[in-house]
Each structure stands twice: as structure tokens, then as C-alpha cells.
Amino acid sequence: MPAPPLEIHDMTVAYHRKPVLWDIDLVAPEGQLIGIIGPNGAGKSTLIKAVLGLAPLASGQVRIYGLPYAQQRHLVGYVPQRETVDWDFPVTALDVVMMGTYGRLGWFRRPGAAERRLAQSCLEKVGMQGYAPRQIQQLSGGQQQRIFLARALAQDAHIYFMDEPFAGVDAATEQAIVTLLQSLRDGGKTVFVVHHELQSVRNYFDFVILLNLRLVAAGPTATTFTRQNLQQTYGGRLTILEEAAEAVRLGEPPR
Amino acid sequence: MIALSNTQLVMLGTSLLGCVAGVVGSFAVLRRRALVGDLLAHAALPGLCAAFLLLNYRALSARALGEVAAATSAWRFTAMLAGAFVTGLVGVAVVTFICRWTRTKEDAAIGIVLGTFFGVGVVLSSWIQNMPAASSKAGLQTYIYGQAAGMTREDVWFITIVAAACLTLVALLYKEFKVFSFDPGFARAQGWPTLTLDLVMMATLALVTVVGLPTVGVVLMAAMLIIPGAAARFWTDRLGRMLVVSGAIGAASGIGGTLISAGALESVLGYDPLAFGHNTRNLPTGPVIVLCGTALFLVSLLFAPRRGAIARLVRMLTVRRRIQHEHLLRSLYELSEPRLPRVLEVPLSQLIEDRSWTAAGVRRLLRWAGRAGLVERTATSAKLTTEGLALAERVVRRHRLWELFLISGADIAPDHVDRDADSIEHFLTPDLVRRLEAQLARTGRLPPAAVGAVPLSPHELAAHEAHRSNSPSAQEPTDG
Amino acid sequence: MANWFASLDASLRDAVFVVGVAALTNVACALLGCYLVLRRMSLLGDALSHAVLPGLVVAFVMAGSLNIVYMLAGALAVGLLTTFLTQVVHRQGGVPADASMGVVFTSLFALGVVLIKRYGQGVDLDPDCVLYGQIDLVEFYTVNLGGYEVPRALVSIVPVLAVNVAVILLLWKELKISSFDPALATTMGINAELLFYLLMALVAVTTVASFEQVGSILVIAMLIVPGATAHLLTDRLSRMMLIATALAIGSAVLGYAASLAWNVAAAGPMAVMAGLFYLAAALASPRYGIVSTLVRNAQTSLRIVREDLLAMLYRLEELRVERRLGAREATKAIGAGILGDVGLWSLARRGELKRVDGGLQLTDSGRRRAAGLVRSHRLWEAYLVQHLGLPADHVHTPAERMEHFIGQRLAEHIVADLQDAHQDPHGRAIPAPTTTVPEVATETRRHGDATDEGTEKGGRG
Structure with a gap:
């Protein structure tokens, strides 16, 4: 059996020693649209960042198709949260999309006509072909999100990690993005999406990862996205985990 | 090098310096690290002095041994700048360290390192000044305030080499710098060694800083790094062009500053406009270069086509005027609405009352509308023309659809809506209006008959609802 | 008093003068610096202390001499102008906040240097003085006040210090709230914007009054370093102010001593001393220091090793393993190197472990x-x-x-x-x-x- 696209083993993520995700064990299936669901502060973005090596692992390991991320970067596309960048930066929509190709180009080589064509076609795929020369500040929130999406497409990956691609976009854009993600999935790609809007989960995702400081459940949406699991994800605070995290941060057991 | 006059030499040096400082400084400005230049320049002083002391010590001991002092001026210069480069980078590293390991925030960390390192530098420099046989102790003063006029051929060579190296580096790493500056998280996920890139950026910044110190001095070197980039941002939305513009602004400041301080204004104008009865010339070159940069910055700030203050102001006024015009049309429409399709003559007094405008304001608006052929007016009243009515219908339709949407979508009480709708409705595109209408019709907020026409105002709708529920038998006036 | 003072040895009198003036100046800066550090606006202090230069020159030209009233007025005007321009360039021009500050203060400084070169000739307002101040010469500039010869520096710095202290005491509550939580301050009806400009005005005035004495280097250092140092040592504003005051005085005293020892101008060593105080606090502050953090981490590591050893021995007992583990075997089993030996030693000292026939054995307390x-x-x-x-x-x-x-x-x-x-x-x-x-x-x-x-x-x- 070939290695799964994402395999997380006993992963604990800690910022300044304080654990924010506890002991995650997870195997994700290939070729599915996967929702990462949980309340605010549950560690959804942290999960993605830890997989991509942007957050420190306190323990455990992550495998992408059976190998560490560092060796599999070329297989992975990433859409960060929209607020993480300065949209006043002097680049055009096309420039941003072209950044997706930089990883393949390697040091010093400049993007050429081929990369430009690829970026254009990615813009077309997200319905933004007319906006290539626009400075990114002049785009609406939904359009900015599509640009990020197009950049991930330009990475030409097998697995995509998307951090809240629906945040601050209008309904039409959300629908367009979902259609695009579904077509990616139908093309055999695996797509992880951080999402917090519960109503749409059943319609959007084949597989869900329910998260709240720890993994509550992961499995096909039909069997996993149940009222009981949701209650466990959203209901009540995990005082023990919070207390334990604080104890680790302080470094001393409160005797 | 071709034979150059002294001024030409200095001009070449300062323009190259301004150019390269503008280019590498742009990245610092874009990454919100503008004040790192200030830090680098201050933290360079102790290194400069330490290297000087070291060299002098060697020179003194060499003399004591009866040998000829070995250090040539070029070698001495290079060694001092190397010292400055090292302590500059150490300063940046210490700031990073402080932020990482203590609760002190970045701004205070920069201030602490800047103050302390500079203090050390000052101690060392006063020490040098007290030295009995220091060969060129006056030299240090120039590093603090700069002395471009004293630029030698070797200095210019040095600046040329550093500028060429830094510009080549930026050209080679353009793509990497771009993605790293714009989105460091993405760059890291893509596999770029962001720490190394950061270090390379800081190193070029430090290199340019220490090379510039003898010319413009400590504080003004920070200006050379910040001002061109900040000015260039006004003119373009492309990073590549911004770097070019920034380099050009830096170079222009260098040339302009050199010329002015060399008395060019006097030779062009026939008199010195800056004289005020004092002796002319001898303006310090460094500060004048910076002031030239400041002038270019001000020009950019004011006159740049899209981002400039005047362009912004004009845009704002245009929008404000359009809003006023649309308000006028809507008032005229609403005041004659009960009798539509017949258009009423609306008395000016009623218009004034309807919008709490001034009489003069209403007349001005009407003059515009008359010129545009939207309104027929008499001395005391005004009336929409056919064209005016058509435009007014579009405006009112947009306004009411938006109001309706706000009520249905945002659940605000109808009487709170008017203000909100007033500001946003003017920016709705026709396409958006169509979608808005479709959605309202779909959700049943808009009667099917009203689609494509001007809907009834939500205020009246509410009144009708209330009316209807109170007296079911009452006759409703039909709406169009 | 005059007699007592006159009878002092000349070098001692010199010392008292220099240290006294420097200490007053430092304290005036450090008090305001606490707010700057807390508000994360330290660099505005740096910017202001550079930007006031043209104000000084204009004041000098207008007054025809170094008249302190004119100079304070000029500084006040330029200080507020700097703050205002920075905000305008940032908000109206869309330039990032740090860059707009950089543009404004360096431009004003350049203007100041040009003006000095142009109109400041023949006076002691030369670039050197701006940088180093004339603290070492403080006793040569005196004025006659009520029959006593006092250093002229005191005439400018004492009132400024008094105003700073008075404003801080009067507006203690307001300044405190608006520094920690401007939004809360606004909801409580405190005009945070006004307080901000007031603070900037005080900084500008203090900068200028200090400038002449100690030079711009020390002003920058004193505005930022004592406040930041105190912030490492305490979480309470009142204590922070007291500590900053003590540090400011300490820097003056030690800095002067160092300047004598190294035979250099006093301003530099005073700035260096402040930096050394910061270094000491950053390393050794009980709660926030690097060394204390490292020590805590080391203690935790040692504790973990100790506990791993205890737990392992306990499990062996639980499994009824008869053979006793040797020290080498035990440290190897928990994967600890030298720290394991330290752990064993520490356990033995605590009486939680003893050695029996060359093997390790839990004591009762260890077992518990x-x-x-x-x-x-x-x-x-x-x-x-x-x-x-x-x-x-x-x-x-x-x-x-x-x-x-x-x-x-x-x-x-x-x-x-x-x-x-x-x-x-x-x-x-x-x-x-x-x-x-x-x-x-x-x-x-x-x-x-x-x-x-x-x-x-x-x-x-």
C-alpha cells in the first residue's frame, strides 16, 4: 500500500514550551477534500503550520507520502491566512501567483515565459484573469483570497493546505472556491481546509478532522461529523488540558 | 578613471551611494524595518573607533621600531569600515537576541543597543582624541557628521565596488527577496532559508551604511536608507520599478546635494538664494543631500499620481461631489414621487428643508444639474428633465435596494438605516445592484412586481405594513 | 553653604557639579522614558532628540544667544511638529509608521545641521556640543542666583525636572491607564491623544534642557535604557519609576568615575553604564533575566532526570526485580549522561536514594x-x-x-x-x-x- 498523503504520529506542538496541540495521531486519505474543524483557539492553523514546519514540534513526527516535509516540499501547496501579509506591498496579482513557481525554480533563476503562462492559467482557473496587472491592495477580500489560491495552484502540488480560505469572502466567491477545490479533488489531489462554518461542512468535505487542543475525531464526514463528536469538540472547556499546558509552561508542578 | 574635477568626483560618489542606499533601503522600508538603518549607523561607531585604535597602535609600535608606518590610507579605510560593519551587524544581532530572550520589546531594544553602542563609540573616539600622536584624529568627527567634500579617488572606487556588489546581489536574489519580504511564512514553507535571506539583507544594509558613513554621517545615513524607498513607493505599485525609482531618487539626491553645496545655485541663478547675508558655499554636503531627498519625498507625497496627497484629495472631493449630486437627484425624485410619472416643480425651500442644505449649496448643485441637462430650473423651483428622471430612478433604485438589503440582512431597525445606506449605495456597481435585487426577490423581501423598477422605500413599506395590520380594509395607494 | 562649597577640594567640587547636573538630567529623561518604553514608543524619544535641533538653532538665531526660554520654546514647537508630521505622513501619505518617523526626524536633523553650519558659527552650539554636551565644563558656565554662583545648567534642568515630576504626580492615574490600555482610557473619558501630545511635549522640552548638558547620545540612552531596565525588574509602574530613577543616578555616578579613569568626556561612559545596567538586569533579573531562566530550565532538567531515576527504580521494585541497578546502568537506562550522575548525587543528598552493595536502592521517602x-x-x-x-x-x-x-x-x-x-x-x-x-x-x-x-x-x- 502506498504511503498516505499525510501521516501525523504522536505530535505535540508547543509555543514557548506551552503545548497548544496535544498528542495528535492522524492518517489522512488520498484524493479527498478534508475539513479541519474546531472552535477558535483550537489549534487548527497550528496543525497546518506544524505540518509545514512553521510551528515547533515538541514531539512526534509528520510524514508526507511517507517522508519528512523537507523532502516533499515540491508536493505541497500552501494558502496562508489572508491577514498574515501586507496587502499594500508593491506587487501585482500576477506577481503573487508567480511566487508559487519560485520553489521549483531554485536559487537565482528568474521566472520566464513558461512561469508567466502557468500563472496566467492559474488566474484563469480562479476566475481572475482580468486582474493580473492589479496591485493587490485594489482587490476585494474575496479576490485577494482567490489570488492566494491561484498561487497555491501555481505550486502545482499534490497536497494543499489552506488556512481559512473562506474568511471574509462573499457567498459567490465561497461557492467558486469550493467548486475549484472539488475539481482539484476530482483530479486526485488531497486538499486540507481550515474551516469554522459548521452548516456547510457536510456539503463541502469528504473527510473531517475535528480538533480542539487534541484530536477529537477524524474520519469520513458521514460517520464522523455527528452531533456527539461536535459536542465533544465544541462543548465545554478542556480545563485539564489548559491546566496541564500552564503547568508545563511554568516548568514546576504546583505542589 | 577619467580625469574628474573634485565636484564631479564627489558627485559620482554620492550618486552611487544614494542609488545603492535607495535600493537596499527599499526592502527595509517595505519590511517595516526602516529604523534598522539608524541602528546600524549608530552601532557602527565603536567598530570604526576600535579598528582605528588597533591600526594606530600598530602604526605607533611600527614607528617605535624604526620602521615606516605600514598602513596605507586605503588599507586603513577598509579596515575601519570592516570594524564598523562587524559592530553594526553585532548590534542588529543583539537586538534580535534581546527580543527573543527578554520581555523588552523591539523598539526599546533598538534604542538600548543604539544608545549603548554609540556611547562606547563616543568613549573610544574621545580616547582617540586624547591620544598623543594620533596621526589623523580629526578623521572620526567626519564619521559622525560626514564629510563628502573630502572624498578621495580611493573612496569613490570603494563606493563603486560596494555599490556594484550590492546591486548585483539584489539583482541575483530579486525573486528570493521579493517572496521573503512579501510573505515570510509562505517563503519558509516553500523551502527558502529565511534566516539566511534576512541575514544577507541585513549585511547589504550594513555594508551600504558603513560605506556611506564618511560621506553623510551617522544619523543622515539612516535618512539615505529610508527616504528614497518611502518616496518611490508613491510612484509605482511594482517592486521592480520601485527599486529603480528609489535608486534614481537616491542618486538624484546625491547629485543635487553635491551641486547645491558646491554653490551650483549661485552659479546658475547669479546669486545664492540661501545666503541671507552670510558667507555662501561651504554648506555641508551630507545634510544637503538628505534635504534634497526630503524635497523629492515631499514632491512624491504631494504630487504622485495615485497615492499622492493631492490625488487622494481630488479623489475624495470627486466622490463627495458625486454623492451630493446623487442626493439632489434623489431629493427631487422623492419630492415628486407621489405624482409620478408626472414630474413636479419642486420649490427650492422644500429642497433646502429636505436635506438641511444651505440655500447657496442647493443653488450650486442645481447649477451643475442644469448644465448637465438633468434639471429645468426657475429662480424659485426646479424640476427633473426626462434624462434627469431616468438617472434619478437609477440612483433611487440603488439606494432603496441597498436599504432593503441592510434591513433584511443585518436586521437593523428601518429608521437606523438611512445613514448607512447613504454612504455605501454610491459605490455599488450595476452588476452588484442586479445581484442585490435578485437576492432580495428570491428571499421574498422584494415584491416580484418591483424587480427592475424603483421599489418603494422601506420606510414606507414599514408604514404600510403597520397600516395594513391596523385596518385591513384600508385602501392602499398603488405603487409603481 | 557657599563657604562649605568653596572650601571643597577643586576636583571634588568638579565631581559634585558634574555628577549632580548629570544625575538631575538623567532622572528627568528616565522618568519620561518609563512611559515611552511601556507605550512601545521608545524610538519616538530617539527621533525627538534628533529632530529638535533645528528648533534650537532657530531659537538661538532669534535670541542671539543660548537663551534657555527661547530654546525650550523652539524645542517644544519642533517636537510637537515632529510628532504631528510623523502622524500626517503616516496617515495621509500611507507611509508605514516607522518609515514616516525615519523620514521626518532625519530630515529635520539634516535641516538642523545645515542651519548650525550656516548661522551657528562662533557660538558653542556646534555639532560637537550636540553630540557630547558640555557636562565636563559645567562649572565654568555659571550664573549668579541670589548671591550664589550656580551652574547655569541647573537653571534649565531643575525647572524641567520639577515640571516632569509635577505632571507625572498630577496625572499619575491618567498617564498610567493611557499607557497600559489607550482604548480603556478613551472609554473612561480620558483624552489619550491629548496625553500623548503632552508626553511628547515633555519629552521635547526635557530633551533640549538635557541636550546642552549631556549631549544627544546620553539623552537617547537615558530616555530608553533605565526605563527598559526597570521594566525587567518589576511589573509595577511606581516601582519602575523609582528603579529607573536610581539607575539614572547610578549611571551618572559610575559614568563620571569611569570618565575620570579613562580620561574621556563623561557623556559616553554614562551611556555605557546605563547599557551595562541593562545587561546586568537582562541577565540576572529574578523573574525575567536570561540567567535566571537558564537556571530555572537547568533546575527543571535536573528535576526531570531525578524523577526519571526514581520512577525507574520504583517500576523495577514493582516488577519485583531482585537485582539492584548500578549507577552507570541506571543513568544509561534513562538516557541521561553527566546530568544523570548529578541527578544520582542530588537524590542521595536528599535522602531519597541510597547505595546498597554497589547498587541503588530507594529509601522510604524516595519511594513515596x-x-x-x-x-x-x-x-x-x-x-x-x-x-x-x-x-x-x-x-x-x-x-x-x-x-x-x-x-x-x-x-x-x-x-x-x-x-x-x-x-x-x-x-x-x-x-x-x-x-x-x-x-x-x-x-x-x-x-x-x-x-x-x-x-x-x-x-x-
């Missing part, structure tokens, strides 16, 4: 402590299996990490959340608490939660 650790370990394993749904073969490693951080309270909470606090997921007994825990109370709570547990577990399958 080890039982507590193993209890924590197994409770956490049980918690992970029951609440995080981890398979039993995955929980040992996380528990190995967590056991060191589970205190009595947390353990009680875990017990309350578990269905069965007597057995771990591998079927081994969880040792009973060694200290007196009110077992009955936790028992009753446990039953309440147990029913929920059952359904949750069932739901996950």
Missing part, C-alpha cells in the same frame, strides 16, 4: 516520591486514553513527558475526570496518593462524571 510520579504518569495515560481517545500503546511517551508537571491539584482534577483512577490503560495499578488527599470528596465527584464519560466513549466507537 516515586509513587507520586508513577501515579501522575499513569493518571495521564488513563486520561489520554479516556479523553483524547489515544490507543493504549501510544500514551507512554506523552505521559513520560507530562508526569513531571502534574501537581497535586491537577492530579485531583484528572482523578475526578476518570472512570477508574486505580488502573492505568495497561492494567497496572495506579499508586494511591502519598500525601493526604481528601479521597472521599474526589470519589463522589468522579461518579457524577462517569456517566458522561461512558456515553462519550461509546459515541466514538
Whole structure:
């Protein structure tokens, strides 16, 4: 059996020693649209960042198709949260999309006509072909999100990690993005999406990862996205985990 | 090098310096690290002095041994700048360290390192000044305030080499710098060694800083790094062009500053406009270069086509005027609405009352509308023309659809809506209006008959609802 | 007093003058600096101290001499102008805040230098003076005040210090709130914007009054360093101010001593001393210092090694292994090197471990402590299996990490959340608490939660 696209083993993520995700064990299936669901502060973005090596692992390991991320970067596309960048930066929509190709180009080589064509076609795929020369500040929130999406497409990956691609976009854009993600999935790609809007989960995702400081459940949406699991994800605070995290941060057991 | 006059030499040096400082400084400005230049320049002083002391010590001991002092001026210069480069980078590293390991925030960390390192530098420099046989102790003063006029051929060579190296580096790493500056998280996920890139950026910044110190001095070197980039941002939305513009602004400041301080204004104008009865010339070159940069910055700030203050102001006024015009049309429409399709003559007094405008304001608006052929007016009243009515219908339709949407979508009480709708409705595109209408019709907020026409105002709708529920038998006036 | 002063040895009098003026100046700066540091606006202090230069020159030209009133007025005007321009360039021009500050203050400084070169000739307002001040010459510039010859510096700095102290005392509450939480201040009806400009005005005036004496280097250092140092040592504003004051005076005294020793101008060494104070605090502050953090981390590491050793020996006893482990074997078993030996030594010293026939043997107190650790370990394993749904073969490693951080309270909470606090997921007994825990109370709570547990577990399958 070939290695799964994402395999997380006993992963604990800690910022300044304080654990924010506890002991995650997870195997994700290939070729599915996967929702990462949980309340605010549950560690959804942290999960993605830890997989991509942007957050420190306190323990455990992550495998992408059976190998560490560092060796599999070329297989992975990433859409960060929209607020993480300065949209006043002097680049055009096309420039941003072209950044997706930089990883393949390697040091010093400049993007050429081929990369430009690829970026254009990615813009077309997200319905933004007319906006290539626009400075990114002049785009609406939904359009900015599509640009990020197009950049991930330009990475030409097998697995995509998307951090809240629906945040601050209008309904039409959300629908367009979902259609695009579904077509990616139908093309055999695996797509992880951080999402917090519960109503749409059943319609959007084949597989869900329910998260709240720890993994509550992961499995096909039909069997996993149940009222009981949701209650466990959203209901009540995990005082023990919070207390334990604080104890680790302080470094001393409160005797 | 071709034979150059002294001024030409200095001009070449300062323009190259301004150019390269503008280019590498742009990245610092874009990454919100503008004040790192200030830090680098201050933290360079102790290194400069330490290297000087070291060299002098060697020179003194060499003399004591009866040998000829070995250090040539070029070698001495290079060694001092190397010292400055090292302590500059150490300063940046210490700031990073402080932020990482203590609760002190970045701004205070920069201030602490800047103050302390500079203090050390000052101690060392006063020490040098007290030295009995220091060969060129006056030299240090120039590093603090700069002395471009004293630029030698070797200095210019040095600046040329550093500028060429830094510009080549930026050209080679353009793509990497771009993605790293714009989105460091993405760059890291893509596999770029962001720490190394950061270090390379800081190193070029430090290199340019220490090379510039003898010319413009400590504080003004920070200006050379910040001002061109900040000015260039006004003119373009492309990073590549911004770097070019920034380099050009830096170079222009260098040339302009050199010329002015060399008395060019006097030779062009026939008199010195800056004289005020004092002796002319001898303006310090460094500060004048910076002031030239400041002038270019001000020009950019004011006159740049899209981002400039005047362009912004004009845009704002245009929008404000359009809003006023649309308000006028809507008032005229609403005041004659009960009798539509017949258009009423609306008395000016009623218009004034309807919008709490001034009489003069209403007349001005009407003059515009008359010129545009939207309104027929008499001395005391005004009336929409056919064209005016058509435009007014579009405006009112947009306004009411938006109001309706706000009520249905945002659940605000109808009487709170008017203000909100007033500001946003003017920016709705026709396409958006169509979608808005479709959605309202779909959700049943808009009667099917009203689609494509001007809907009834939500205020009246509410009144009708209330009316209807109170007296079911009452006759409703039909709406169009 | 004049007689007493006159009778002093000349060098001592010199020292008193210089240190006195420097200390007053430093304190005036440091007090305001506390607010700048807290508001994360330290660099505005740096910017202002450069930007006031043209104001000084204009004031000088207008007054025809170094008239302190004119100079303070000029500084005030330019200081407020700097603040205002920075905001305008930032807001109206869309330039990032730091860059707009950089553009404004460097431009004004350049203007100032040009003006000095142009109109400041023949006076002591030369670039050197701006940089170093004339603190070393303070006793040569004196004025006659009520019959006494006092340094002219005092005439400018004492009133400024007095104004700073008065404003701080009068507006203590308002400044404090608006520094920690401007939004809250606004909701409480405090005009945060006005306070900001007031603070900037004070900084500008203080800068200028200090400038002449100690030069711009020391002004920058004193505006930022003592405040930042004090912030490492305390969390209370009043204490922070007192500490900053003490540091400012200390920098003056030690800096002067150093300047004598090195035979250099006093301003530089004073700035360096302030930096050294900061370094000391950054390293050794009890709560926020780097060394204390490292020591704490080392202590924690040692504690973990100690506890690992105890827990391992306990498990061996539990398995009824007869053979006693040697020191080498024990440290190797827990994967610790030298730290393991230190741990063994430390355990022996604490009387939790003894050596019997060359092997290691838990004492009673050691056994009690080890039982507590193993209890924590197994409770956490049980918690992970029951609440995080981890398979039993995955929980040992996380528990190995967590056991060191589970205190009595947390353990009680875990017990309350578990269905069965007597057995771990591998079927081994969880040792009973060694200290007196009110077992009955936790028992009753446990039953309440147990029913929920059952359904949750069932739901996950």
C-alpha cells in the first residue's frame, strides 16, 4: 500500500514550551477534500503550520507520502491566512501567483515565459484573469483570497493546505472556491481546509478532522461529523488540558 | 578613471551611494524595518573607533621600531569600515537576541543597543582624541557628521565596488527577496532559508551604511536608507520599478546635494538664494543631500499620481461631489414621487428643508444639474428633465435596494438605516445592484412586481405594513 | 553653604557639579522614558532628540544667544511638529509608521545641521556640543542666583525636572491607564491623544534642557535604557519609576568615575553604564533575566532526570526485580549522561536514594516520591486514553513527558475526570496518593462524571 498523503504520529506542538496541540495521531486519505474543524483557539492553523514546519514540534513526527516535509516540499501547496501579509506591498496579482513557481525554480533563476503562462492559467482557473496587472491592495477580500489560491495552484502540488480560505469572502466567491477545490479533488489531489462554518461542512468535505487542543475525531464526514463528536469538540472547556499546558509552561508542578 | 574635477568626483560618489542606499533601503522600508538603518549607523561607531585604535597602535609600535608606518590610507579605510560593519551587524544581532530572550520589546531594544553602542563609540573616539600622536584624529568627527567634500579617488572606487556588489546581489536574489519580504511564512514553507535571506539583507544594509558613513554621517545615513524607498513607493505599485525609482531618487539626491553645496545655485541663478547675508558655499554636503531627498519625498507625497496627497484629495472631493449630486437627484425624485410619472416643480425651500442644505449649496448643485441637462430650473423651483428622471430612478433604485438589503440582512431597525445606506449605495456597481435585487426577490423581501423598477422605500413599506395590520380594509395607494 | 562649597577640594567640587547636573538630567529623561518604553514608543524619544535641533538653532538665531526660554520654546514647537508630521505622513501619505518617523526626524536633523553650519558659527552650539554636551565644563558656565554662583545648567534642568515630576504626580492615574490600555482610557473619558501630545511635549522640552548638558547620545540612552531596565525588574509602574530613577543616578555616578579613569568626556561612559545596567538586569533579573531562566530550565532538567531515576527504580521494585541497578546502568537506562550522575548525587543528598552493595536502592521517602510520579504518569495515560481517545500503546511517551508537571491539584482534577483512577490503560495499578488527599470528596465527584464519560466513549466507537 502506498504511503498516505499525510501521516501525523504522536505530535505535540508547543509555543514557548506551552503545548497548544496535544498528542495528535492522524492518517489522512488520498484524493479527498478534508475539513479541519474546531472552535477558535483550537489549534487548527497550528496543525497546518506544524505540518509545514512553521510551528515547533515538541514531539512526534509528520510524514508526507511517507517522508519528512523537507523532502516533499515540491508536493505541497500552501494558502496562508489572508491577514498574515501586507496587502499594500508593491506587487501585482500576477506577481503573487508567480511566487508559487519560485520553489521549483531554485536559487537565482528568474521566472520566464513558461512561469508567466502557468500563472496566467492559474488566474484563469480562479476566475481572475482580468486582474493580473492589479496591485493587490485594489482587490476585494474575496479576490485577494482567490489570488492566494491561484498561487497555491501555481505550486502545482499534490497536497494543499489552506488556512481559512473562506474568511471574509462573499457567498459567490465561497461557492467558486469550493467548486475549484472539488475539481482539484476530482483530479486526485488531497486538499486540507481550515474551516469554522459548521452548516456547510457536510456539503463541502469528504473527510473531517475535528480538533480542539487534541484530536477529537477524524474520519469520513458521514460517520464522523455527528452531533456527539461536535459536542465533544465544541462543548465545554478542556480545563485539564489548559491546566496541564500552564503547568508545563511554568516548568514546576504546583505542589 | 577619467580625469574628474573634485565636484564631479564627489558627485559620482554620492550618486552611487544614494542609488545603492535607495535600493537596499527599499526592502527595509517595505519590511517595516526602516529604523534598522539608524541602528546600524549608530552601532557602527565603536567598530570604526576600535579598528582605528588597533591600526594606530600598530602604526605607533611600527614607528617605535624604526620602521615606516605600514598602513596605507586605503588599507586603513577598509579596515575601519570592516570594524564598523562587524559592530553594526553585532548590534542588529543583539537586538534580535534581546527580543527573543527578554520581555523588552523591539523598539526599546533598538534604542538600548543604539544608545549603548554609540556611547562606547563616543568613549573610544574621545580616547582617540586624547591620544598623543594620533596621526589623523580629526578623521572620526567626519564619521559622525560626514564629510563628502573630502572624498578621495580611493573612496569613490570603494563606493563603486560596494555599490556594484550590492546591486548585483539584489539583482541575483530579486525573486528570493521579493517572496521573503512579501510573505515570510509562505517563503519558509516553500523551502527558502529565511534566516539566511534576512541575514544577507541585513549585511547589504550594513555594508551600504558603513560605506556611506564618511560621506553623510551617522544619523543622515539612516535618512539615505529610508527616504528614497518611502518616496518611490508613491510612484509605482511594482517592486521592480520601485527599486529603480528609489535608486534614481537616491542618486538624484546625491547629485543635487553635491551641486547645491558646491554653490551650483549661485552659479546658475547669479546669486545664492540661501545666503541671507552670510558667507555662501561651504554648506555641508551630507545634510544637503538628505534635504534634497526630503524635497523629492515631499514632491512624491504631494504630487504622485495615485497615492499622492493631492490625488487622494481630488479623489475624495470627486466622490463627495458625486454623492451630493446623487442626493439632489434623489431629493427631487422623492419630492415628486407621489405624482409620478408626472414630474413636479419642486420649490427650492422644500429642497433646502429636505436635506438641511444651505440655500447657496442647493443653488450650486442645481447649477451643475442644469448644465448637465438633468434639471429645468426657475429662480424659485426646479424640476427633473426626462434624462434627469431616468438617472434619478437609477440612483433611487440603488439606494432603496441597498436599504432593503441592510434591513433584511443585518436586521437593523428601518429608521437606523438611512445613514448607512447613504454612504455605501454610491459605490455599488450595476452588476452588484442586479445581484442585490435578485437576492432580495428570491428571499421574498422584494415584491416580484418591483424587480427592475424603483421599489418603494422601506420606510414606507414599514408604514404600510403597520397600516395594513391596523385596518385591513384600508385602501392602499398603488405603487409603481 | 557657599563657604562649605568653596572650601571643597577643586576636583571634588568638579565631581559634585558634574555628577549632580548629570544625575538631575538623567532622572528627568528616565522618568519620561518609563512611559515611552511601556507605550512601545521608545524610538519616538530617539527621533525627538534628533529632530529638535533645528528648533534650537532657530531659537538661538532669534535670541542671539543660548537663551534657555527661547530654546525650550523652539524645542517644544519642533517636537510637537515632529510628532504631528510623523502622524500626517503616516496617515495621509500611507507611509508605514516607522518609515514616516525615519523620514521626518532625519530630515529635520539634516535641516538642523545645515542651519548650525550656516548661522551657528562662533557660538558653542556646534555639532560637537550636540553630540557630547558640555557636562565636563559645567562649572565654568555659571550664573549668579541670589548671591550664589550656580551652574547655569541647573537653571534649565531643575525647572524641567520639577515640571516632569509635577505632571507625572498630577496625572499619575491618567498617564498610567493611557499607557497600559489607550482604548480603556478613551472609554473612561480620558483624552489619550491629548496625553500623548503632552508626553511628547515633555519629552521635547526635557530633551533640549538635557541636550546642552549631556549631549544627544546620553539623552537617547537615558530616555530608553533605565526605563527598559526597570521594566525587567518589576511589573509595577511606581516601582519602575523609582528603579529607573536610581539607575539614572547610578549611571551618572559610575559614568563620571569611569570618565575620570579613562580620561574621556563623561557623556559616553554614562551611556555605557546605563547599557551595562541593562545587561546586568537582562541577565540576572529574578523573574525575567536570561540567567535566571537558564537556571530555572537547568533546575527543571535536573528535576526531570531525578524523577526519571526514581520512577525507574520504583517500576523495577514493582516488577519485583531482585537485582539492584548500578549507577552507570541506571543513568544509561534513562538516557541521561553527566546530568544523570548529578541527578544520582542530588537524590542521595536528599535522602531519597541510597547505595546498597554497589547498587541503588530507594529509601522510604524516595519511594513515596516515586509513587507520586508513577501515579501522575499513569493518571495521564488513563486520561489520554479516556479523553483524547489515544490507543493504549501510544500514551507512554506523552505521559513520560507530562508526569513531571502534574501537581497535586491537577492530579485531583484528572482523578475526578476518570472512570477508574486505580488502573492505568495497561492494567497496572495506579499508586494511591502519598500525601493526604481528601479521597472521599474526589470519589463522589468522579461518579457524577462517569456517566458522561461512558456515553462519550461509546459515541466514538
